[in-house]
Amino acid sequence: MTSETSFWHPFSDMAQVRGHEFVIERGEGSYVWDVGGKKYFDGTASLWCVNVGHGRHEIADAARAQMDTLATYQTFGGFANKPVLELADRLAASAQPIVDDPKVFFGLGGGDAIETAAKLARRYFAATGQPERVHIIGRTQGYHGTHGIGTSIGGIAANQVGMGPVDPAVSSVPWDSLEALEAEFERVGPDKVAAVFAEPVIGAGGVHRVPPGYLQGLAALCTKHGALFIADCVIAAFGRLGTMWGVDRFDLRPDMMTFAKGVTSGYLPLGGVVISGRIAEPFWEGDGLWFRHGQTYSGHPTCCAAALANLDIIENEGLLQRGRELEDEIASALSPLESADVVDQARAGIGALGAVSFKPELLADHADLPLRTFAAAKERGVLVRPLGDGVAISPSLVTTEKDLEDASAALTDALAAVASSL
Ligand SMILES: Cc1ncc(COP(=O)(O)O)c(C=O)c1O
Structure with a gap:
């Protein structure tokens, strides 16, 4: 058996991908170019993340300068470095209106963050005389990464198939029902629940904005039952929802973000x-209690230096505000797509994200509609993300209204081509 590549792609059908890799070579602003020199509108900002756009030399310069000074060092025990101290203080200061007396624990990505928050919730209750509080509740359509606990609390069922037993002390409730959450507290036993995880806007599960009052109700139920409310702001923060943390759109005060x-x-x-x-206190004020958790690269100086340069750009260029403006512009770009034969709904999120979903009767016969649409859009120079019942967009915050108008025209054409191919 010959193999065209040795790279095993995440979340991929390697039998299809091998020999057909889509190699991206360069990026600038809201656009990327493949190795053949073709230009694409990066409608997904990679995976919801390139908020300041591609090709920002300021970040590269900051990383380079840090590498020249101290590229890497661990932060276990009392070790620290200048960028991690500055970044922790800067993030804590910006979180202060949302989270009381905030502390910041670092890992290498969203999955690490979820694992940290879940373990810390359990460790906190074990340390404060409620060791039976270990249960964690997630939501259908929720996505919290692919580490152990993240896989277990995720609400996209396919991601658990064949992975062996999930964490036994987790359960899932319908993503938009407070009644179901209240019932789940009762079923599990309110004094056994450590935490509820919720994304402010469901992202990878298909871009669903919650019903008005839902998140506030969820937070109130957590308070009532003594469980922690953990807001998963992995997508929502740093401008994607038009504010620094995303949850600030909803007037929430989570225990962790x-x-x-x-x-x-x-x-x-x-x-x-x-x-x-409050959650940090037993560890910060206690008598020898450790949180025995962390990674080799927790507080990595070069990554933290890049973050500081990135936050400067967000601040100096008003990109939080731009995230708000994009909310309307994305809604306007997506709404004409609703008239396409294959489309059921244009779903604008809160902030700079949105999706179109396909008609359920067509999806029943053509489960590959999202993939077909991805391919047709790509042919027309636009990258969208196939997920669940549709395709999503979440462009960088330097995207202009004109970029979106062009993308909308290309998507209209792509959807017509998909309809005629059925
Ligand atoms: C809401 C949310 N939480 C957690 C994660 C996991 O992040 P990572 O892929 O960096 O592990 C993601 C990734 O998309 C996410 O969208």
């Missing part, structure tokens, strides 16, 4: 958790 992606705009891997002082 996970972040990744936009913190470096994906230029280098970084993620983490903002933790309220």
